[in-house]
Amino acid sequence: MSARLEVADIMRRHGEAYRQAHEGHLGRVERRTMSAxxxxxxxxxxxxxxxxxSCRTIRVSYNSCRNRHCPKCQGQACRDWLAARQGDLLPVPYFHVVFTLPEPMAGIAFQNKAAVYSILFKxxxxxxxxxxxDPKHLGAxxxxxxxxxxxxxxxxxxxxVHCIVPGGGLSPTRFGRRSGAAQWIACRPGFFLPVRVLSRLFRRLFLQDLQAAYDAGNLSFFGDLAGLMAPAAFRRRLAEVRRVEWIVYAKPPFGGPGQMxxxxxxxxxxxxxxNSRLVSMADGRVSFRWKDxxxxxxxxxxxxxxxxxxxxFLLHxxxxxxHRIRHYGFLANGHRAQKLELCRRLLTITAQESAADTTHDRPAATPASRCSWCGRQMVTFGIWRCGEVPRRPFWSDSS
Incomplete structure (x- = not known):
């Protein structure tokens, strides 16, 4: 059975030629990503x-690059991150809302990634x-x-941006204090917030912040977009996208914390x-599966x-x-533990019960430290860097 094709194989086969062909256009991040x-x-x-x-099986394990764009390095990073999020789970339905930039904004975003991505998140x-x-909607x-x-x-x-949101929230505060006793306010079954209302506010807030970034000199343009350096041209571009509907998509709610x-x-x-989507690499061409x-x-x-x-691939x-993962509201890092404790108390469960309910849904530990033959724990007996030779296991000289 032939080895599965990987993005790394494509980079190794064609990466150097690509670097030479685009010598003057590759940035430091793109070069570092390819090399990693x-x-x-x-x-x-x-x-x-x-x-x-136990069975004296020996296995060589090479180090990972740990680059966040590498398909092979994200599995363990994801498992570690999800394990750390166990304490954030609440026994409520969860909603998935997607905010998308319209096509005329994509070019501006690509040429100003850090600034525009931050505006998109905000x-x-x-x-x-x-x-x-807003009390007319959820009021929480x-x-x-x-x-x-x-x-x-x-x-x-x-x-x-994909947003994962618990189906409810805490009763609002006024002047830094809660108005009356704190309460958990639940969403209507199967419904979170109206997408048209979300879409129009999202459009207004994004364009407002984008204009502010432009006025502050935080945006730059080149190539086909160089004309946007002129204030009149930039205002016309914003006026064009202000007239179209922006897409905000709310997916149907899914179950409780384990499923979330x-x-x-x-x-x-x-x-x-x-890597699982790659099909073949032959004659200087790459084939991959995609959903239309x-x-x-x-x-x-x-x-x-x-x-x-x-x-x-390097566009992304x-x-x-x-930071491409961010937390807001009562899940914001500054007060997450206190707010979640209050949420659990209002939902009439304890943090211990919450953890017990979701233990079976925790990501499985990586099998990398288990012997593939007998299932026993493997022992690391040699660590080396490039050019070094690892020492032999202590049992390898015995009969």
Whole structure:
């Protein structure tokens, strides 16, 4: 059985030629991402030697690159992150709301990733918090986890934010104090907030903040968008997108905390394309599976020139230090523990009961430290860097 094709194989085969062909256009982040994926889990990064004291199986494990754009490195990172989120779960339905930038905004976002992505996060979160706090809708302080994605199934640039929101919130506060006894306010069954209202506020907040960033000189434009440096041209672009409906999509609610954790794991550490979607690499071309949502999610195969595949993959690299998972409302980092404790008390369960209810849904521990033959715990007896030779296991000299 042949080894499964990986993005790393494509980078190793075509990466150097791509770098040479685009010498003047590749940034530091893109170059570092390509190099990390090429070297991931190879001897170049060093590794360690594991052995099973029971059946004496020996296994070489090379180090991971840990680059957040690498398809091979995100599985364990996702499991660790989800395990840390166990304490945040509440016994309520959860909703999934997606905020998408319209096509005319995509080019501006690509040329100003850090600034526009931050505006996108802020506008999406503020929209949800504002509408949820309105007594005409929910009238509560909600919490949410927001995750940035910038790709569609065909790897085209498509910036959007996924928001996972518990179905309810805390009674509102006034002047820093709660108005009356604190209460948990639940959403109507199967309904969170009206998407049209969300869409219009999201559009207004995003364009307002984008104009402020432009006025402060925090945006830059080049190539086809260089004309937007002129204030009149920029105002016309904003006027155009102000006249179209912006897409906010609220998916049907899913079950309780266990299902939410599994569902969230599909989004938090996903990269532009998983290795499992790759089909073949031959004659300088790469084929991969994708879902065509314009045809009811039908699975199709797309074939691209290898350089075009790499180009599309690199569209989705993030600026250094940029956080693509953020928490807001009562899930914000500054007061999350206290607010969640209050939520559980109002929902008449204890934190211990909550954890007990969801223990069976915790992500499974990685099997990497178990012997593939007998299932016993493997022992690490040698760690080396590139050019070093690991020492032999203590039992290897015995008969």
């Amino acid at each position: 994926i090429e070297l991931c889990r190879t001897a170049a990064l060093g590794g360690h030697l594991e052995g099973c004291p 506008a999406a979160a503020e929209t949800l918090l504002t509408i949820a706090a 302080e909600i919490g949410l986890v927001a995750v940035l994605h910038s790709w569609g199934q065909n790897l085209h640039y498509h910036p959007h 954790l599994t569902y969230l794991g599909r989004y938090t550490h996903r990269v532009a394309i998983a 949502y314009r045809h009811r999610g039908k699975v199709k195969v797309m074939t691209l020139d290898a350089h075009e595949f790499i180009r599309r 690299t993030l600026p250094d230090g940029f």
